[in-house]
Amino acid sequence: MTDEDRTLSPRRLEAFSDGVFAIAATLLVLDLSVENLGAITSNDQLWHALGSISGSLLSFVISFLLLCMLWMVHARQFEHIVRVDNTVLWLNSLRLLGVVLIPFTTSLNADFSGLLLGRLVLPLNFLFVLVLGWALWGYVSTRSRGLLDEMSDAAVRSSGRRALGAVIAGLVVVLLAPFIGSWAFLAFAVSPLTSRRS
Template sequence: MAEEPHSFFSVARVEAYTDAVFAIAATLLVLDLTTNTIGEVASDAELWTALAAMLPNLLSFVISFLLLSRLWVIHFQQFRELERADGVLLWINNVRLLFIVLIPFTTSLAAEYPDYVAGRVALPVNFFVAALLGHATWTWASAKGGHLLKEEAKQDAYRSARAGLSAVICGAVAAIVSPWVGSWGFLAYVFNGPLGSLLQRRAARQRA
């Protein structure tokens, strides 16, 4: 009996679906601000006080939106180099999207329950797992000699791998320190760019 050929799928369809999920998650983030209504106010002073009370929610929204945007940039850079997708990549990507759509929920936990460990930890862990699965997506695509990559991308596959790995490392640091410092742990992502460049230079020296 002849072996069935391996099934491959259009990258464009996967990318379009993934972009839509990212867009929905970004939209849902702001709904937490709109559902926390200010209520009735009778003066400018009361309005400013009410707005100040929403600052934790606003801060969580800004942090989550920026980090979500960073994850989307990594996704964009990865899929630009893909020639095709297979079933394994589809499901790694689907599981990653599960954690992407959870971000609005874990963001609300960080804003509403910052005094509890679970409230401080949920969002950093969420981002860490999403970044880890993004890195796993590229690792699988570049495995087996780059079996899912465009021909011109195979030579520099390590560069995109290091960019995703730096996000994973920063996410791990943020998750580890979050029980003590909460959302301040996301400052670890400030080092994402320099760390990614360092990892790329180190990989280039090893390949030379």
């Protein structure tokens, strides 16, 4: 059996993954509902009610933007992956497991931000997804496996450094979240800067 017989085109994996990312992003908004605002009869009451759900709004915005970032990483990786094997299928499936948990951990983060575990579940969820993305790239970028296109060695190393930079930023978020909550996700804003310098 040749390597070609043990691998598949990535088309179906990409379609499935895109669907999972799209559904997870859509599910995020379900926690936001006008029913949570109560009876509103004035502008002042509406502003006050919106302020009372500001934690949920912040968690939604952060999770949506970071989910988009995760999808962009996935899309960039699969622009260069021309074949997939069982290991890639499993690594990607585990990564998607983390992705579909993001709406749930976002809700936990918003509703239980006063508790240590409530502040940690979402950062740990993102870290799980980032580690699996980094592991997947490390696996497919081994040239002897023949899973990548003709990407240059420098580009492969650069992508690996960016993936590692995201994992490091994820670790920083996990370490900061107990102290500053969702604001810890700002570490991802500087992650591209630090990975470019390395």
